[in-house]
């Protein structure tokens with residue numbers, strides 16, 4: 001579980017990137033973080049992988065609390081979280097295979113295991129045929145699929161995707177969303193920030209709307225029941 005309790009983030013002299021956020025994300029959920037530019041989406045996501053710590057309040061991620069986590073524990077936490085960015089952050093002069101293998105090599109896994117796992121992951125994102133290709137030569141959609149394979153390499157309990165389709169066309173965006181949906185169906189939580197309303201409009205996932213460093217009430221969780229209640233309210 002991920003929990004935010006009265007979390008505020010100030011960047012240097014700029015106050016209020018996040019203001020008094022209270023939020024709970026359950027294991028196994030697919031959560032959409034929606035809001036205009038500058039509303040605090042990336043800041044909220046960075047708190048989860050503890051790239052930044054709150055100025056006040058507490059973020060709890062699984063068994064780790066921002067309140068008393070050591071730098072060494074932050075590294076352990078990050079091994080359990082897969083992060084996907086808008087600009088992919090691949091190593092451009094390395095092959096597709098090596099990009100996905102790198103986190104496993106750093107962890108000191110055995111060669112045989114790495115080869116088997118990387119091929120499996122690349123197959124999963126439909127990029128196995130390109131394993132020898134240099135990352136710089138891939139299309140943007142292909143790059144994001146490789147980045148997702150890399151994020152999955154250490155079998156994280158959650159994938160954090162910060163505008164993963166921000167640089168992609170419609171078809172590649174759909175492709176990336178379905179990949180994340182498949183990952184979610186296999187039991188990994190997914191938290192995705194986006195301002196592509198069109199892409200997510202028919203998805204049944206929890207939506208958290210942000211504006212100005214705050215979460216907009218109500219937390220408009222989609223469910224057929226809620227929708228029915230809203231409909232009834234509209235009729236009155």
Ligand SMILES: Nc1ncnc2c1ncn2[C@@H]1O[C@H](COP(=O)(O)OP(=O)(O)OP(=O)(O)O)[C@@H](O)[C@H]1O
Pocket residue numbers: 011012014017035036037038039040041042043044
């Ligand atoms: N490193 C930083 N230093 C100073 N201010 C920052 C920093 N990062 C973000 N901010 C400010 O914090 C606020 C929230 O930024 P954040 O990047 O979280 O928004 P966002 O919702 O992710 O926006 P976008 O959709 O453009 O990615 C903004 O006002 C931004 O200018």
Ligand SMILES: [Mg+2]
Pocket residue numbers: 041042043162
């Ligand atoms: Mg952002």
